[in-house]
Amino acid sequence: MMAASDKVMALDLPKQGELTERQQSYFAKCEEKLGFIPNVLKAYAFDPAKLQAFIDMYNDLMLGDSNLTKLEREMIAVAVSSVNHCYYCLTAHGAAVRQLSNDPELGEMIAMNYRAADLDPRRKAMLDFAVKLTERPHEIEEADREALRRQGLSDRDIWDVAAVASFFNMSNRMASAVDMRPNPEYRSLAR
Amino acid sequence: MMAASDKVMALDLPKQGELTERQQSYFAKCEEKLGFIPNVLKAYAFDPAKLQAFIDMYNDLMLGDSNLTKLEREMIAVAVSSVNHCYYCLTAHGAAVRQLSNDPELGEMIAMNYRAADLDPRRKAMLDFAVKLTERPHEIEEADREALRRQGLSDRDIWDVAAVASFFNMSNRMASAVDMRPNPEYRSLAR
């Protein structure tokens, strides 16, 4: 039986096939490591092809090779989600910032207003770029890229900042569009 | 030697490995069918893992199984890109709307202002949802999903509208962030 708290989103979607073995073991690994399967994965699971595409892009961006630390990528995710007031992503990725930084206050500040955090100039420039790209993408010009280069970011680093910020502009909208609900476990993580 | 017109974007990215065989044959298929390789693919090609993740998600969304026609998905892509003033996506996907609809004027109207097009109520509702999701994602409520259901969209259809609109909110920002240049071939397609 499914409790109210198991609600994952506002849509009721017919299954498009069974999870692959690889996906089943991925879900099992989530259960084992996190204690739960993130609801975003359960939401996409109605269609194994969509689930796989989401996982592949997400894992490459957030866990793959990059000069940006995992914390920095999560900070970008949360700063973008704050602009978009995305309940799901602020909950899930706010927890990640608290955990990775070992600084619960930092997680709160980035989720509420990253300008309140006392960031070093490099991280401040990264979040300024991510937030401008979120609010006014059409106004990005060479000067914005130059501001990142002045803080020591390589062209590859700029790609990574842009890719994470852009990805969460997708995810925030997907979560809002279907009213995705974050797993309750996130709330107590790393407080 | 690389001509100015071969410029793909503003960033100069070090290669992270060689294209897989599957990717090489995909590029060859593009050359064969379109006469060129879309610059977005060349941009992502610096890193085969990122390229594959992008292709997989794109192809599932835009070419995979859905009750939305390919034209409708392209119309959503273009309406979203118009809000975000994305030069790359308006050029590439504007061409797709012209082609798939066999109606060059429709492509122009969606790229400039979808409200100028005389759409049937179902398509109008789809684009209204996609544009609100683009401009004010945090204001989406059950009433917005209900407006789509009233036009006969199933929950799965709503997912697909949301997924395409959300994807282009990512792609538009990625293109603006790195100043991606559309292949010149798009401009003359289906005029």
Add this chain to the structure above:
Amino acid sequence: MMAASDKVMALDLPKQGELTERQQSYFAKCEEKLGFIPNVLKAYAFDPAKLQAFIDMYNDLMLGDSNLTKLEREMIAVAVSSVNHCYYCLTAHGAAVRQLSNDPELGEMIAMNYRAADLDPRRKAMLDFAVKLTERPHEIEEADREALRRQGLSDRDIWDVAAVASFFNMSNRMASAVDMRPNPEYRSLAR
């Protein structure tokens, strides 16, 4: 000696006189009941006259007689502070919503996006009014007041909704203007 964590705001203000006895006992009561003195009070304490005016207005609005419950007034405070991305007020009053509602998730939802919460129509209408008043005060018309009356609010209730929402539009700006820092104790309250 004053630790870094005792920083209350970005301004260094000369004292304009000593706290009155009444204020000293009010601060002592805060220490006793909360375990700390809210930094907003410490900020205003440079000038006892300003401190008293702030306390008097705050206590009348948030603790005085009203048909709105204390929880409802805190929900308005947090919904307004979310629009204004006010780090201080989201932290302090987000804690109050968690505590008064005995529902930590509700506090999170109102702080991130009140539309994510499954509110009854009366509370939804109250927050819709408060948020419109925050974002576009000049567009409030009789129809907005009528929407509250249709949910059973009396004219006095409308005054109270408006007064709390307006007050936090002041407080949010004051906190942002001087970079007010919330007491760290709020973060762990009622998680």
Add this chain to the structure above:
Amino acid sequence: MMAASDKVMALDLPKQGELTERQQSYFAKCEEKLGFIPNVLKAYAFDPAKLQAFIDMYNDLMLGDSNLTKLEREMIAVAVSSVNHCYYCLTAHGAAVRQLSNDPELGEMIAMNYRAADLDPRRKAMLDFAVKLTERPHEIEEADREALRRQGLSDRDIWDVAAVASFFNMSNRMASAVDMRPNPEYRSLAR
């Protein structure tokens, strides 16, 4: 009998008690000095506690000790009210700017667009800060406070600019929420 022109606001509020003697003499002083009782006071008078809290905060801010002249505080009030298109405050405080400056045109310019006025750099910086704080409070950063310090403002002066601007962000919203009507006498003052 009450004439139409005596209408003070759109709400009909039950009295919460009688004015205190101090309040009655304050109202008498208004009548004597201004020839009328400002409608904002009549609006708050349904509840003597709320009236007193409003008067105390208002008088401290607008008439109390400060390096900002009374004119400068009124200019901030009017510039903020112009952004918020507040009919009540533009009328009442526009009159105050005309009177205190002995320059009716200045009152008009601040009410319509403070950028049209040929202000000295210190006053220009004060109004720029007040207007940014009104429009985008979450974007205020140390650089904004520094801009005021460069014009010679002390930290205390910054507090006062912020406090007046914040107060009118409250008052503007309160006036719009209840459709407060300015006393007709303001219109002809100091033209």
Add this chain to the structure above:
Amino acid sequence: MMAASDKVMALDLPKQGELTERQQSYFAKCEEKLGFIPNVLKAYAFDPAKLQAFIDMYNDLMLGDSNLTKLEREMIAVAVSSVNHCYYCLTAHGAAVRQLSNDPELGEMIAMNYRAADLDPRRKAMLDFAVKLTERPHEIEEADREALRRQGLSDRDIWDVAAVASFFNMSNRMASAVDMRPNPEYRSLAR
């Protein structure tokens, strides 16, 4: 010799020829009827061709045949200028509303916030249309025209509302672009 108060705008423009006789007699008529030549005419007078084009369009719109009364056209002009915070047009056309309506308060309300005025539904609909056309022209749809028709406006009336609102979106910008100064005489008219 030219006094400071004779300043007409921020640009110093070389004369492109002499005023025609018709224009000279038009200016003389202004002096006679108004007591002064409106500064907008003096600004355009550097080029008789531009001056004539402006006068012809202005006079047709504001004084020519229409079902909209002259007062209604001035109300549209002022409501649009309020959105655009145009100091010149609010001063000159605010005076016109005060004069034509014989109701100084109405002039003030339209200049500050037309929603504060207690307008009949037909005029309210006209100003709602003019303001939406000013703020979000791309969102005008058939439903907006229908709202005017429901208040009894003919298609020709809709054209006239649109033409006046559009014209002042031009004039407001021209005045802001060159910092046009209104003649001081407007301020005391019909107070």
Add this chain to the structure above:
Amino acid sequence: MMAASDKVMALDLPKQGELTERQQSYFAKCEEKLGFIPNVLKAYAFDPAKLQAFIDMYNDLMLGDSNLTKLEREMIAVAVSSVNHCYYCLTAHGAAVRQLSNDPELGEMIAMNYRAADLDPRRKAMLDFAVKLTERPHEIEEADREALRRQGLSDRDIWDVAAVASFFNMSNRMASAVDMRPNPEYRSLAR
């Protein structure tokens, strides 16, 4: 008989008189040179006085004497129309930029996002000014005029930039208000 494609706008306007001989020969010249009469002229033709005022102002601005080339004036027209998402003007004047520049891509870029075009600093400054004047006319200050002067523009050049940008803020709104349809011939011009 009138085909659907002959539809000029959403309004059905009674004729206010016959075209003058001068207007008839102007229309004949359009047919001869362009192969068609621009629909904006047909729209205004219901009233010969309005038509003449429009033609006179348009021709002076876009074809008259100026240091701005005709291409530059069309670029301003299109950049402004892009902000306002005006289907009519983007179609008609986008064609003009393609034609006058002999560079179809330039026309596309200005219509979609002028920041994508690799403009020289003088033209970039002109379009930056035109777009700010379109989006936030009340924020134009002396510094904005100075930015143009630094690029070598005279005060007269600034007037011309402002006048073209302002005119299209009128025309865009007029076209949106009446749903003006561009002649289909524009679409294939200079591709």
